[in-house]
Amino acid sequence: MFKCSKEEELIAARLFELSKQTMPKFERCTGISQSRLEILRELFEAEEITQRELQKKVNIDHAAVTRHLKQLEEKSMVIRRKSPEDNRFTYVSLTEEGKTKIAAYCEEKQRFISKILNGFSELERSTLLNMLTRIQENIEKM
């Protein structure tokens, strides 16, 4: 029958619950959503980048990226300008204000993650990372 009580099922259930619980708590603790912080982090590392490139890196829908950037622009955290060579492209970059703010967010994030992985040894961490990576590879194959 489909009692679904195997260990596999439990792992899946944990993964699901984990994301369901973590997402909102992350946002409350850090004051920003994971998606948005990822966008900012990417911008920080890239200095200036086209929306298209950014979208590919963070792997979020085009539309979502546009909307995030619009809101970030309203908050004066990013600046956008059309590419002079090709007007279809839009370059995005952080403002000074944005760079300052992101530092605080990242620190909050770091604190959050440390709490989540509390009690994990170095060895366990790398084992876990390895496993998660393998799972992700499996998913990408589908």
Place this chain on the structure above:
Amino acid sequence: MFKCSKEEELIAARLFELSKQTMPKFERCTGISQSRLEILRELFEAEEITQRELQKKVNIDHAAVTRHLKQLEEKSMVIRRKSPEDNRFTYVSLTEEGKTKIAAYCEEKQRFISKILNGFSELERSTLLNMLTRIQENIEKM
């Protein structure tokens, strides 16, 4: 600085990406969302249960549960009736049709999960489950 390149950060990033990628793929593969399937699974095991109890078990917002059940009722998969003893409570149960359908969903789910955990040994699975459980405990403490 806040380069955030530590292993901890990578684990968090993986967890985040994982849920972002898994959720929609799960839905496409199985034809149902994880939340909704969890509700159905709970109903299957409980036979008859109040919405309140169901909500506590699946740990989804009250409003979301109400809306799921409404749609499931429209699809003739569940039946709801007011408790005679206390009219505030609503008992929910699967229809025969619902029970049949859930079997197919569960099989799809099982197949999906097996693919995700492809290449994991028994030992690795229990290690992973253990780690995920510990992370969840850490989250609950926050």
Place this chain on the structure above:
DNA sequence: GTATATTAATTGATGCATCAATCATTGACC
């Protein structure tokens, strides 16, 4: 050189989750 295809960005429609407010029912206290 003009029509067609491609690509980036945006907008609209939809689905789902949450929170807050409301409604209905029951229980408790005076």
Place this chain on the structure above:
DNA sequence: GGTCAATGATTGATGCATCAATTAATATAC
């Protein structure tokens, strides 16, 4: 017994993600 608090369920408002369609600019083919 009547008022008030507590509880379950529902509804409305909001936020965020996706897909589909549209717009604007560029590249390609004839």
